[in-house]
Amino acid sequence: MDITPLPEITHQSLRIRRPLPLDCGVVLDGVTIAYRTYGTLNAARSNAVLVCHALTGDQYVAETHPLTGKPGWWNRLVGSGLPLDTERYFVICANVLGGCMGSTGPRSPRDDSHAEPWGIDFPPITIQDMVRAQKMLIDELRIERLFAVIGGSMGGMQVLAWAALYPDAVFAALPIATAAYHSAQNIAFHEVGRQAILGDPDFREGRYWEQGVIPAQGLAVARMTAHITYLSEAALSRKFGRRIQGGSDVGGALFGERFAVESYLEHQGSSFVRRFDANSYLSITRAMDFFDLAADYGGSLAAAFRNTRTRFLLVSFSSDWLFPTAESRAIAHALNQVAANISFVEIVSDKGHDAFLLDEPDFSRTVAGFLAGSAVAAGI
Amino acid sequence: MDITPLPEITHQSLRIRRPLPLDCGVVLDGVTIAYRTYGTLNAARSNAVLVCHALTGDQYVAETHPLTGKPGWWNRLVGSGLPLDTERYFVICANVLGGCMGSTGPRSPRDDSHAEPWGIDFPPITIQDMVRAQKMLIDELRIERLFAVIGGSMGGMQVLAWAALYPDAVFAALPIATAAYHSAQNIAFHEVGRQAILGDPDFREGRYWEQGVIPAQGLAVARMTAHITYLSEAALSRKFGRRIQGGSDVGGALFGERFAVESYLEHQGSSFVRRFDANSYLSITRAMDFFDLAADYGGSLAAAFRNTRTRFLLVSFSSDWLFPTAESRAIAHALNQVAANISFVEIVSDKGHDAFLLDEPDFSRTVAGFLAGSAVAAGI
Numbered sequence: 001m002d003i004t005p006l007p008e009i010t011h012q013s014l015r016i017r018r019p020l021p022l023d024c025g026v027v028l029d030g031v032t033i034a035y036r037t038y039g040t041l042n043a044a045r046s047n048a049v050l051v052c053h054a055l056t057g058d059q060y061v062a063e064t065h066p067l068t069g070k071p072g073w074w075n076r077l078v079g080s081g082l083p084l085d086t087e088r089y090f091v092i093c094a095n096v097l098g099g100c101m102g103s104t105g106p107r108s109p110r111d112d113s114h115a116e117p118w119g120i121d122f123p124p125i126t127i128q129d130m131v132r133a134q135k136m137l138i139d140e141l142r143i144e145r146l147f148a149v150i151g152g153s154m155g156g157m158q159v160l161a162w163a164a165l166y167p168d169a170v171f172a173a174l175p176i177a178t179a180a181y182h183s184a185q186n187i188a189f190h191e192v193g194r195q196a197i198l199g200d201p202d203f204r205e206g207r208y209w210e211q212g213v214i215p216a217q218g219l220a221v222a223r224m225t226a227h228i229t230y231l232s233e234a235a236l237s238r239k240f241g242r243r244i245q246g247g248s249d250v251g252g253a254l255f256g257e258r259f260a261v262e263s264y265l266e267h268q269g270s271s272f273v274r275r276f277d278a279n280s281y282l283s284i285t286r287a288m289d290f291f292d293l294a295a296d297y298g299g300s301l302a303a304a305f306r307n308t309r310t311r312f313l314l315v316s317f318s319s320d321w322l323f324p325t326a327e328s329r330a331i332a333h334a335l336n337q338v339a340a341n342i343s344f345v346e347i348v349s350d351k352g353h354d355a356f357l358l359d360e361p362d363f364s365r366t367v368a369g370f371l372a373g374s375a376v377a378a379g380i
Numbered sequence: 381m382d383i384t385p386l387p388e389i390t391h392q393s394l395r396i397r398r399p400l401p402l403d404c405g406v407v408l409d410g411v412t413i414a415y416r417t418y419g420t421l422n423a424a425r426s427n428a429v430l431v432c433h434a435l436t437g438d439q440y441v442a443e444t445h446p447l448t449g450k451p452g453w454w455n456r457l458v459g460s461g462l463p464l465d466t467e468r469y470f471v472i473c474a475n476v477l478g479g480c481m482g483s484t485g486p487r488s489p490r491d492d493s494h495a496e497p498w499g500i501d502f503p504p505i506t507i508q509d510m511v512r513a514q515k516m517l518i519d520e521l522r523i524e525r526l527f528a529v530i531g532g533s534m535g536g537m538q539v540l541a542w543a544a545l546y547p548d549a550v551f552a553a554l555p556i557a558t559a560a561y562h563s564a565q566n567i568a569f570h571e572v573g574r575q576a577i578l579g580d581p582d583f584r585e586g587r588y589w590e591q592g593v594i595p596a597q598g599l600a601v602a603r604m605t606a607h608i609t610y611l612s613e614a615a616l617s618r619k620f621g622r623r624i625q626g627g628s629d630v631g632g633a634l635f636g637e638r639f640a641v642e643s644y645l646e647h648q649g650s651s652f653v654r655r656f657d658a659n660s661y662l663s664i665t666r667a668m669d670f671f672d673l674a675a676d677y678g679g680s681l682a683a684a685f686r687n688t689r690t691r692f693l694l695v696s697f698s699s700d701w702l703f704p705t706a707e708s709r710a711i712a713h714a715l716n717q718v719a720a721n722i723s724f725v726e727i728v729s730d731k732g733h734d735a736f737l738l739d740e741p742d743f744s745r746t747v748a749g750f751l752a753g754s755a756v757a758a759g760i
Binding site for chain 2: 181183187192200218225236239241266289292
């Protein structure tokens with residue numbers, strides 16, 4: 001496996017002056033948030049849209065990624081004339097706390113007087129901690145109210161946390177392909193990935209940087225496992241079926257030929273390790289696993305949204321088995337209990353969880369229509 | 381992880397005198413098949429039932445396992461007064477070719493003049509090769525026709541291959557929770573497991589025995605991944621939900637507490653590596669992945685069963701997402717095309733693929749009824 005790390009680059013970022021108290025009790029000082037913006041903030045500072053990224057996403061939403069050279073991960077949705085129209089909205093996306101694309105995370109120095117990275121000693125973070133850090137960024141940008149907060153998967157968890165923690169700062173919330181808690185099955189898949197990373201001899205108890213190695217094999221296996229859960233059986237069958245793709249380059253006679261789906265997964269694994277940090281993967285999967293919004297409100301999800309005036313658009317995808325429609329429906333029920341302004345759309349797609357990142361015209365139209373209507377209501 | 385291997389034991393076995401030609405072209409000489417029997421073969425030699433085991437199963441169907449001390453894996457179905465009634469039937473189960481419980485596999489000596497094990501040079505085998513080896517055992521036992529062949533998961537694949545290869549030797553066939561081909565998603569999950577094994581530094585290119593190690597971590601990760609696919613989301617939620625179980629014994633501060641589902645999976649992984657061989661895991665998963673019965677008959681599954689006089693009972697479980705009901709239905713359609721004698725039952729269960737191994741009264745009753753009716757028809 002080619003594990004040459006890509007070059008270190010400098011990300012646009014902002015150092016937060018206030019301390020950030022985490023749910024675990026630790027207070028982080030001098031938190032850095034790396035972020036990107038697209039479009040122009042209007043004079044009333046009322047047209048800002050915050051995009052929250054998923055587990056392995058980052059702030060490079062709608063531009064070529066400076067590290068990988070790949071197109072922005074949501075360039076189908078964010079841009080001039082697109083549903084998140086950068087002619088109309090000021091789009092912000094920040095790398096999450098715990099991430100590895102410039103925001104404070106396990107790879108950051110422990111503090112100003114200790115240059116060595118946190119590594120596995122980085123405090124356990126929550127989805128709410130990520131959102132609190134984003135709120136500090138928004139405050140620094142002197143934006144009082146976000147016109148909209150949108151995100152899929154773990155990004156959708158952040159949207160829900162935003163609406164619960166800062167209801168007056170969110171005019172419209174769009175949690176996409178997500179859930180108000182992480183299921184036992186999803187925790188289990190994450191745990192397999194973590195065990196693969198922890199078991200890699202190059203993990204070195206999380207101090208692999210200092211020793212000039214990375215737990216590439218473990219991280220690749222983690223990525224491969226997760227990647228299967230992002231696709232539907234139909235999508236995998238359509239893309240690969242049982243097609244054979246050349247001989248095996250691993251193992252002995254026992255193997256013989258390889259299936260196309262195997263080569264694809266291996267490529268997913270090996271390209272991932274070049275751009276993502278293993279300790280960040282541990283930290284962020286952990287945050288997702290511990291997300292259970294209702295638990296913070298006495299077991300009542302409705303209580304999390306009591307008196308909300310935020311408008312909601314919930315979107316699920318019919319073939320998403322990682323965050324199935326039933327979990328979005330549960331959020332819809334809770335919002336209905338508090339008489340929230342809510343739309344809920346299940347998009348028929350056979351592309352699985354990944355559908356929110358792919359070309360799904362019905363999804364784009366739904367988001368565009370909801371935002372346009374909300375913009376009128378918000379007077380922008 | 382405790383990786384103390386359990387003691388070597390001697391398994392009841394039979395050395396096949398005829399050479400075994402494999403699908404790959406290699407001819408194996410002196411194949412050994414380890415097997416167990418329960419009940420008594422009647423004078424007419426007409427009451428034999430062959431049980432085919434799944435990927436990680438073995439021949440210890442209905443008795444305490446000599447290695448692990450655990451009860452037989454199908455002791456709910458096989459025994460006196462049970463659906464596979466050992467007062468009435470002579471039940472046989474053989475460890476599959478490629479296995480690690482006494483039958484010829486990667487751990488066997490290469491040939492009579494080379495004591496070192498095959499390891500990763502063991503020839504690639506197919507489900508059909510496993511069945512041909514079983515047929516040789518049945519021939520040695522001087523049984524011309526099996527009253528029934530039954531198996532779940534990979535065992536069900538063998539049942540289908542038996543019915544296709546030796547239609548006159550199978551009076552009744554019971555493929556349970558299975559499919560006539562392995563899907564892209566299933567291949568993908570297997571590939572993750574194989575990558576975890578191959579990436580374990582203790583794999584040593586498949587020569588770990590000679591070096592006194594085993595790729596325990598990789599094999600455990602493979603087992604954990606597979607284990608998730610054996611359960612339904614509902615079963616995982618019911619068993620564990622989001623229950624916390626003590627603190628983490630791995631990693632640093634980053635982790636904090638552990639979910640019960642994590643401890644459970646880790647236990648599954650670590651107990652598995654004490655009883656199963658990594659090269660066998662590679663070999664057998666490979667055989668499953670390459671199974672595509674229709675492909676052997678010009679792409680027509682119906683052609684595999686042309687002129688069959690075997691009676692079939694197909695069983696699927698409603699929450700099995702590894703071998704979903706649709707895949708059993710496809711087999712039923714093919715059998716209907718050739719006007720076979722077929723019953724097809726979907727058992728409503730929320731236990732996932734594992735349901736075929738668990739206490740499912742409807743399943744037991746279905747099998748018992750079908751076998752009793754077939755026994756009358758067979759005159760036993």
